[in-house]
Amino acid sequence: MTFALTMSSSDLLLLLPEILLTSWLCLILIVDFSFPRLPNEQLAYFSIAGLVATLGCLVWFDIAGITGTLFANMFALDRMALFFKMFIVGSTILVILASVDFIHRFKFFRGEYYALIVMSALGMMFMASANDLLSVFVALEFSTIGFYILVAYLREDTASNEAGIKFFILGIFAAALLAYGISLVYGETGKLVFSDMKAAQATPGLAIGFLLIFAALGFKIGAVPFHSWVPDTYHGSPTPVTAFLSIAPKGAAFAILLRMFLVALTTFKPVWVLLIVAVSILSMTYGNIVAIAQKNMKRLLAYSGIAQIGNVLIGLAAGTKMGSDAMLFYLLTYLFANLGAFAIVIAVSEAIGSEEIEDYSGLGRRSPFLAFSMLIFLLSLAGVPPLAGFIGKLYIFVAATKEGLYALITIGLINIIISLYYYLIVVKKMYVSEPHDRSPLKVSGPIKVVVYVCLAGTLAIGIYPQPVTDWVVSAILAFSNVADPTAALPVPPAAIPFGG
């Protein structure tokens, strides 16, 4: 399907999910203000209804193959964008469900909480479609503004305020870097749309410009060395916001990274591969080693998240179609395992008011359901068969092997063992240590739903990944300009460079 550059009613169709969600966002605010006595759960389910409608719309687009570009290529709706939009909307639904119980901790502005989450989701949906540097900037800032507020939502809690300040200052700094990078790239090439930059000459200005843009996106995904906000912000934020922050923005930022590296910068692949390899190795190793020392569950998941991002970057370093498929696959497995783990952190902290790993002692006796689910999620994060994380890791490693990134794979494999250690420490606390207090824990309905959905996803993808692989492969297929598929063919075995 092609569309004219001028707006017409059929062009508006491409924006239907966003339009739908924007109007729903307004509706949420109107309902919240018009019915101040409305119970909070009602508003949560009302927001979810809108998100489900959006998700349905996205699924319809995906099945019907409705794709195209808008506004002179600023906004691209290809199947990869649809994948990431479903990813974002799906995680938003789960996060709102997980917030239903948590919300009573907020003293004020409970209704706005949902509105802000939906607003951030909307910004990230635009990020998934952003096909030029200006729309990247606008969409990225749009989604981040929502987060600045959400992170500091526990107003009486100093940790939450600290998290908000740190996130805000570093976020603004990253935004400045992004804007500066965009101006440099525009100055060098005179182009803004990614696909127009393919013919760009390698100049120092361009290199610095893209490095700055990468730094801003690296901040968004929390890769080392742009990670310093991650632990404190994750720790201090309200837990549902942490869960949201750990998943959705990363998906959206990876959509931009894929477009930037595989479309705009394909010709410079030998150069940027080294950059990605370095960042990936640093993220995996730093995240995993520091996670060992953590005493707090949210901090542990924060550092493990840094390491997981390093794993996803292996797929980007491969820089092939298969590598991109593997990244999408991995992000999906990460979504289920990580959101599930955070849902359990919420459930436990609701029941016993603590997020310390020490207080997970004997969880296996107090709540077999929560402990077993946590076990599954942690093992999936560690990459143990037959869970989704294992297939995700293997997919990424196979893609990287085909590109001969042996040093990177070796470090990735060693990191699996390191991560297994700290995940098993939590498992030990839950199952081996005896509880201080033997009273059983109560789990609320919405959290149970989240946990069941995540369990189903983790197990189903692990046991039979074919439908999901088909989906990610077709999502990347329609996304043009990926490095030629012949790269996957065997290389004639001459001398093998046995290194990164």
Add this chain to the structure above:
Amino acid sequence: MADYALLYILFAPFVGAIALIFVSNRQLMLVRGIAAGSALVSLLASLYLFYAYDHVKGGFQFVQQFAWCRQLGISLHLGVDGIGTPLVLASSILLFAGIFVSWHIKDRTKEFYIWLLILAAATIGVFMSLDLFFLFFFYEMSVIPMYLLLGMWGSHTKTYNEMTDPEGLKLRDSVGFILNFGSNSKEYAAMKLVLFLSAFAVAALMGILLIYKYAGLNTFDILVLREQAKLMNIPVLGTTLDKIIWLLVFFGFASIAPLWPLHSWSPVGHAAAPAATSMLHAGVLMKLGHFSIIRVAFEILPETTRELMPIAAVLCMFSIVYGGFVAFYAKDTKYVIGYSSSSHMGYVFLGMAALDYISLTGAVMYMFAHAMATGMLFAMAGWVYDQTHSRDIPSLGGLSNRMPFISGCFVVACMASIGVPGTVNFIAEVMIIVGSWNKYPFQVIVAVVGIVLTLAYLFKMMRGLFYGPMDQKYSHAHDAVAVADRLPLLIMIAVSVGFFFFPMHLYNVVRSGVDPLIVKITRVVPVAQTDEGSGVRSEASAPPRTSDIPLVAKSPSPLTPHPSQGLE
């Protein structure tokens, strides 16, 4: 129906485990019943498999293939050859016996059986995988349940119980904990076991990924790779690629075997584990190592195997002697059996290293025989521990008065472990020794010394446990009287003794798996066996023992290129 035998064996325990999730721990008999029932289905199907396996035809039989992930070239490809069949049988026998050995577990019975069933099913999965991916998948899957089984139902050693105080417990969470080799806690054992095995498994995975890449066939299928992968003579890092892959695969899988320098997780793990877990672990999990080396290194890299297998011949001596001596001086029953197991696994490596028909057949039969013998020993060590809450040999003694049945069985188990005539271990040991003599006479002498050592430490332990004066505090200990308690021991004794008197089917089955492998590796056609006359087979009369899978049938048989290149 019969074609699906492998699926019944593999999935019955999984189905049992899933069914157990929905049962309450209060219905104890139902929990036990479901566990035993699913293990029984698996056992009956594998008995059928063992006797229905056509050793004249040989090759991979009962093959099942389901597409699993097209993009990565993975299919759930199951099938057994003469090497896998007896090991599948051994696993399901030990699982069935293990369910009864852990009959008296009171704490979280349901969860125990769930993890035990998953552990056994994953082990069985490795023995029937014809796809490198699934081989690794099940291998790694069998490691993780060990953590929970050891951690939740395991026991600390005597030293640990005496050492720690409530304050000292905190140290167990520190990073230093993992490096503290003096620690004797079950948590330490569990963590060490999982991390050690996973670390080496990851090395093997690297080897598998290299095979996948350089074969360039976009498949993990072993049957395709062994015919079509060209991995030889690719220069890498001053050596060749096939050697690097072989070393990664060999040491990756040898850690679970456990070969000498990589054995340290094993006795600690066995000692901490509950009885049924030790049985399965020493009985079949350790064989995953040998089996995976045979399946991956022998099948896909036969030439390299011929070149590098002497490494195993050297290391196996250390395994045998070191394990034997430590077992002799160990004071803890489970340490004795654990070190004895790692010592005995040295024999299997010797049989494999000699690359001879007789010795490799002996090695595979020894894996089967050792599974029964060590299963019995661990089951009885577990019984003694349950009754006396002690594994400390010097403090025990005279228990034969209290438990005549157990001490009688213990004598049989010791005989089996030593390899006294009357047990199938004897046949296997003799075959290993006879088969390896031509190539490695020195190692054979060491192995015979190892047998003497086995005799010494097992008799020492037997005397220490069952004879001599008895401490009065153990007067409440009682014998295995109930059917459920006696059944597992009787089954394992029956198998061990039965196959001594009727070894031919086992021998033929194993031999049908060993022959094509050795032909491929050494290019020596076997001396004809029993029913097929005598003398050296000529190349014309040697029936190519390939599987009947269409995939392979299309490509040339592995035997065809070799005769033209010269027989010895």
